Amino acid sequence: MKIFQLCVGIVAGASLSVLDSLAQSYPIKPIRMLIGFSPGAAPDVIARIMAPLFSEDLGQPLVVENRGGVGGSIATGLVAKSPADGYTLLMMAAADTLQPALRPDLPYDLERDIAPVSLVVTGCAVLTVHPSVPARSVKELVALARARPGELNFGSSGVGSSSHLMGELFNMMAEVKMSHVPYKGSADAAAATAAGQIEISFPSIASVGPFLDARKLRALAVTSARRNPLLPSLPTVSESGLPGYDRSTWFGVAAPAGVPKEIIARLHAEIGKIVGTPKIKALFNKQGLEPSPNTPEEFAAFIREQLATNAKVVAFSKAKSE
Numbered sequence: 191m192k193i194f195q196l197c198v199g200i201v202a203g204a205s206l207s208v209l210d211s212l213a214q215s216y217p218i219k220p221i222r223m224l225i226g227f228s229p230g231a232a233p234d235v236i237a238r239i240m241a242p243l244f245s246e247d248l249g250q251p252l253v254v255e256n257r258g259g260v261g262g263s264i265a266t267g268l269v270a271k272s273p274a275d276g277y278t279l280l281m282m283a284a285a286d287t288l289q290p291a292l293r294p295d296l297p298y299d300l301e302r303d304i305a306p307v308s309l310v311v312t313g314c315a316v317l318t319v320h321p322s323v324p325a326r327s328v329k330e331l332v333a334l335a336r337a338r339p340g341e342l343n344f345g346s347s348g349v350g351s352s353s354h355l356m357g358e359l360f361n362m363m364a365e366v367k368m369s370h371v372p373y374k375g376s377a378d379a380a381a382a383t384a385a386g387q388i389e390i391s392f393p394s395i396a397s398v399g400p401f402l403d404a405r406k407l408r409a410l411a412v413t414s415a416r417r418n419p420l421l422p423s424l425p426t427v428s429e430s431g432l433p434g435y436d437r438s439t440w441f442g443v444a445a446p447a448g449v450p451k452e453i454i455a456r457l458h459a460e461i462g463k464i465v466g467t468p469k470i471k472a473l474f475n476k477q478g479l480e481p482s483p484n485t486p487e488e489f490a491a492f493i494r495e496q497l498a499t500n501a502k503v504v505a506f507s508k509a510k511s512e
Contacts, residue, residue: 216276216453220251223279223443224269226262226286232394232477233262233281233441236311239473243464261350263289263296270298274448276457280304282442284352287496291504292350300497305449306489308461309442311479314414315356315392317427318380318407323389328411328431331390335366342368344390345379350509353379353392355500356413356437358507363432370507383407394439395420395478413437420478440482442489454486 223241225234237254244252257265262285272278282304290300298304317328323342325331335342346354349372361368371388373379380393384406393401395418401407411427412418415436427435443461445454464470465481474481484492 216456217248217250219277220253221248221277221279222253222255223281224265225254225256225281226258226265226283227256228258229256231258232313232439232479233283235477236441236474236479237281239470240310240461240464243467243470244460247460247463261285261289261292263293266300266304267296267298269444269446270303272446274305274446274450276445276449276453278446279307279457280444281310282306282444284438284440284496285350287493288350288352288355288500288504290497291501292509301490301494303447305445305447305454306486306493307443307445307454308458308486309440309482309484309489309492310461310465311441311474312414312482313439313477313479314395314412314418315353315376315437315439316395316398316412316421316424317356317360317390317392317410318383318398318401319390319410320383320386320388321405321408322386323408325410326408328425328427330431331410332364332366332431335364335368339367340369342390343371343388344368344392345371345373345382345388346392347376347379348372348374350504351376352437352439354509355503355507356392357390358509359435359437359503360427360432362503362506363435380407396476418478419475419480439479441479444489458483458486 223237225237227233241252241254257268262283266280266286269278269280289296325334344357353376357368357370376393377397379391380401382388383391384401402409409424411425411430413427417426462483465483471481
């Protein structure tokens with residue numbers, strides 16, 4: 191028995207030595223970062239903003255690869271099945287925590303198969319209405335929706351999208367019934383609102399400016415828990431009529447489960463360094479995003495909370511994957 195225990199100890203020690211050596215030499219080849227959305231989408235833009243500094247600091251190229259489709263789950267599934275060596279990463283999006291509620295048959299388990307590294311940025315959408323809508327605050331919109339159940343329409347970038355769940359969370363918390371109208375993208379939903387085809391939409395803070403300047407949309411509030419620096423005078427949904435409402439957009443970096451903690455720690459430190467760079471911070475701010483790095487443990491807890499909240503909202507809305 192003692193000989194067996196000694197052998198096990200030797201093997202375990204050798205394994206730890208190999209992992210330490212791997213972490214110290216990492217990286218020795220290019221790193222792929224998979225994006226579950228098309229080029230030009232927010233997670234793609236974020237990854238490409240970060241890539242040059244990532245490559246410079248780590249001494250190996252960070253190659254951004256778009257593998258869009260199925261709400262981001264194609265890329266997530268590929269990362270979940272990749273070797274746990276730190277050479278395949280994922281730019282996670284809020285949509286990733288929606289998919290398990292919409293698609294119970296996913297070939298991966300987000301909590302089991304993905305290792306959180308760090309949240310990168312957070313942002314928000316803007317609750318907007320067509321100027322003809324007789325509501326100038328969230329409180330007035332809630333009253334209007336209660337008086338006209340099923341008559342007000344809100345647009346989104348598709349069934350199960352973040353903007354869809356923004357509207358459904360509003361329905362759930364306000365105890366109202368606004369009807370959902372899916373579009374191909376949030377820009378299309380905003381344009382439809384501006385044209386008076388629907389009453390309400392939730393465009394990104396970066397894209398809403400031209401509509402507000404042209405007075406084709408009226409902004410009522412931001413969807414995040416805190417006001418956004420780009421529109422500091424605009425209240426949150428929570429403070430202006432629906433206490434507790436919080437529907438932020440967010441993006442973060444993850445790896446396959448099992449990546450050595452030393453490599454996770456190095457990637458985490460690198461992300462914190464990059465997003466703290468004034469130039470990078472300014473580029474994110476122009477997109478309406480705020481650097482929000484946290485620890486792997488904090489990011490894991492955040493993902494669990496998002497999964498639980500999304501499950502409740504999806505169940506309430508009875509949304510199904512397309």
